[in-house]
Amino acid sequence: MSVQERKQRERAERERLIVATARELAEQQGWDAVTTRRLAERIEYSQPVLYSHFRGKREIIGAVALEGATEMAVAVRAATSRANSPRERVAALAHAYLDFATRNPAVYDALFQLDGGLPYAQEDTPEPLKDAFAALLESLGEVAGDGVDPGLFTETFWASLHGLATLTRAGRLPPEYIEPRVELLVDRLPMG
Amino acid sequence: MSVQERKQRERAERERLIVATARELAEQQGWDAVTTRRLAERIEYSQPVLYSHFRGKREIIGAVALEGATEMAVAVRAATSRANSPRERVAALAHAYLDFATRNPAVYDALFQLDGGLPYAQEDTPEPLKDAFAALLESLGEVAGDGVDPGLFTETFWASLHGLATLTRAGRLPPEYIEPRVELLVDRLPMG
DNA sequence: TCGGTTGTCTAGCGATGCTAGGATCTAGTC
DNA sequence: GACTAGATCCTAGCATCGCTAGACAACCGA
Numbered sequence: 001m002s003v004q005e006r007k008q009r010e011r012a013e014r015e016r017l018i019v020a021t022a023r024e025l026a027e028q029q030g031w032d033a034v035t036t037r038r039l040a041e042r043i044e045y046s047q048p049v050l051y052s053h054f055r056g057k058r059e060i061i062g063a064v065a066l067e068g069a070t071e072m073a074v075a076v077r078a079a080t081s082r083a084n085s086p087r088e089r090v091a092a093l094a095h096a097y098l099d100f101a102t103r104n105p106a107v108y109d110a111l112f113q114l115d116g117g118l119p120y121a122q123e124d125t126p127e128p129l130k131d132a133f134a135a136l137l138e139s140l141g142e143v144a145g146d147g148v149d150p151g152l153f154t155e156t157f158w159a160s161l162h163g164l165a166t167l168t169r170a171g172r173l174p175p176e177y178i179e180p181r182v183e184l185l186v187d188r189l190p191m192g
Numbered sequence: 193m194s195v196q197e198r199k200q201r202e203r204a205e206r207e208r209l210i211v212a213t214a215r216e217l218a219e220q221q222g223w224d225a226v227t228t229r230r231l232a233e234r235i236e237y238s239q240p241v242l243y244s245h246f247r248g249k250r251e252i253i254g255a256v257a258l259e260g261a262t263e264m265a266v267a268v269r270a271a272t273s274r275a276n277s278p279r280e281r282v283a284a285l286a287h288a289y290l291d292f293a294t295r296n297p298a299v300y301d302a303l304f305q306l307d308g309g310l311p312y313a314q315e316d317t318p319e320p321l322k323d324a325f326a327a328l329l330e331s332l333g334e335v336a337g338d339g340v341d342p343g344l345f346t347e348t349f350w351a352s353l354h355g356l357a358t359l360t361r362a363g364r365l366p367p368e369y370i371e372p373r374v375e376l377l378v379d380r381l382p383m384g
Numbered sequence: 385t386c387g388g389t390t391g392t393c394t395a396g397c398g399a400t401g402c403t404a405g406g407a408t409c410t411a412g413t414c
Numbered sequence: 415g416a417c418t419a420g421a422t423c424c425t426a427g428c429a430t431c432g433c434t435a436g437a438c439a440a441c442c443g444a
Binding site: 112113119120121148149152153155156158159160161162163164166167170171172173174177180181184185188189191 | 304305311312313340341344345347348350351352353354355356358359362363364365366369372373376377380381383
């Protein structure tokens with residue numbers, strides 16, 4: 001019995017190693033550099049081992065995304081908990097969100113840009129994803145304003161942040177003046 | 193002399209064929225399906241011919257993006273010109289923009305999602321891209337509000353639309369209730 | 385100690401973007 | 415009208431990609 005348990009532990013450990021290595025490699029050199037060969041070499045196993053843990057590269061991206069969702073929820077809640085008014089909370093949330101995207105571009109891509117094979121905005125959406133959205137909803141829902149659904153407001157505000165994050169990082173927006181753009185959103189979208 | 197001119201014409205014609213075919217294929221089956229082999233087969237030439245027109249696949253994407261930018265500018269201007277007030281113009285612009293993204297997903301990706309090797313938001317940015325932004329600026333600049341730079345306002349509003357467009361199409365946002373989300377942006381971001 | 389399961393690796397498939405080198409066809413000259 | 419020089423195009427191939435079949439080795443339970 002204990003032998004099997006040890007093996008399970010080791011297997012789980014190796015799975016964590018795969019995800020962590022993929023993430024590291026993606027942050028260092030971009031997701032294009034995360035090939036199954038390179039990944040296998042870094043974890044010091046052969047390629048097929050990856051496929052005994054994940055169906056394919058997509059699922060590995062998905063695993064990184066889930067990890068990232070949990071961290072993002074933590075980061076957002078940490079930032080908003082330090083604020084003292086609804087308005088302040090929104091500002092703190094916006095900055096925490098964009099900060100996360102800037103500091104973890106590869107994770108952010110895995111979450112919102114790439115195909116990780118995860119279902120979003122559905123019943124079977126994984127818990128970390130639902131919780132990340134919940135973290136946004138907690139602070140944004142209270143400033144939706146009269147007659148506006150909190151979920152809908154959260155989605156819209158989130159989409160705006162997402163637009164800023166992606167366009168900036170893709171070089172479509174000049175990188176300076178990020179701050180005033182965020183201010184604009186924070187000043188005008190919330191109500192009440 | 194006239195022989196060379198004919199050859200030049202034929203060459204330009206073939207280049208248009210390549211771009212049009214790439215775009216068509218991308219809209220039909222997604223950009224992943226646009227491989228140099230398939231593209232070559234469709235235009236009934238061999239692969240190397242593609243490389244006598246473009247440096248590589250990236251440049252082909254870039255060419256599609258430029259074509260799309262021109263069309264988007266036209267679409268936006270057509271929609272806004274029918275509106276009678278600044279507020280109406282903003283609403284018309286938002287709908288025209290999202291409509292374009294929905295109707296031409298592959299072109300939209302080439303413009304704002306994929307790497308087409310084009311410089312954005314710089315001096316050497318190609319004219320079609322500058323003009324597409326200008327088309328947005330024309331209608332959005334007038335509702336920036338006091339003390340807010342029109343360009344900055346345009347960028348921010350655009351980013352919000354972009355966020356809605358991409359998150360919706362990537363399945364990250366539930367596809368219903370698009371309309372009230374747009375309304376929210378149109379109602380609250382503009383001023384004056 | 386043996387037999388069978390479980391785990392891992394080597395090797396290879398089809399596909400990708402891209403390119404070198406040869407073949408073919410055209411254009412201008414005698 | 416024949417010939418050479420150059421432009422034009424294609425065949426074939428490289429390295430790399432995600433993924434997998436099948437051989438091999440290591441381990442566990444009897």
